[in-house]
Amino acid sequence: GIVQGGIFPELRRESAGVLTQLPFEGFAIGGLAVGEGRDARNEMCALSTGLLPPHKPRYLMGVGTPSDLMDGVRCGVDMFDCILPMKMAQQGYGYTFDGQLRLTRQIFRMDERPLDATCACVVCRNYSRAYLHHLHKGKHALGARLLSIHNVTHYQVLMQRMRQAIFAGTFEVLYQEL
Numbered sequence: 001g002i003v004q005g006g007i008f009p010e011l012r013r014e015s016a017g018v019l020t021q022l023p024f025e026g027f028a029i030g031g032l033a034v035g036e037g038r039d040a041r042n043e044m045c046a047l048s049t050g051l052l053p054p055h056k057p058r059y060l061m062g063v064g065t066p067s068d069l070m071d072g073v074r075c076g077v078d079m080f081d082c083i084l085p086m087k088m089a090q091q092g093y094g095y096t097f098d099g100q101l102r103l104t105r106q107i108f109r110m111d112e113r114p115l116d117a118t119c120a121c122v123v124c125r126n127y128s129r130a131y132l133h134h135l136h137k138g139k140h141a142l143g144a145r146l147l148s149i150h151n152v153t154h155y156q157v158l159m160q161r162m163r164q165a166i167f168a169g170t171f172e173v174l175y176q177e178l
Helices: 009-019 038-051 066-075 084-090 122-126 129-137 141-168 171-177
Strands: 027-029 058-060 093-096 099-102
Touching: 009 038, 027 038, 038 058, 038 066, 066 141, 066 171, 084 093, 084 141, 093 141, 122 141, 129 141, 141 171
Parallel strands: 027 058
Antiparallel strands: 093 099
């Protein structure tokens, strides 16, 4: 069941009211992240999750920057999907816990450091920023593939850190830190 209603609380309440009467194994929150702005998205996301059974999975559709995931978890979302990690990789962007890097920039041309020194993925263990820069500047498909592997790994680590913080009761500290 997909809760819809845009940025209209009454419509979201009506949608959730109907859907929660049906035997769905989980619920999706749709119609957000389509240009309404972060505050409105978070408000409607929190409203929607509050209307759904707490014992069933909640999935926010099509939301995908690392900060969007943090906001979603803060609102009570359990799962996400988005093409953003791979789409950004195609454009030469890599995610790190120190921020987003655009590997096509000239400053990375001779940078022999790993993309993210704190990351244990195969890309960070084996390839330098300079090599990733070279691949992207030369429009080699391998560049997007390697950055995709790293970005997905980054998202997995981010979700793992959030999960651990929730269990430890320190999610808000992690949220403020990141």
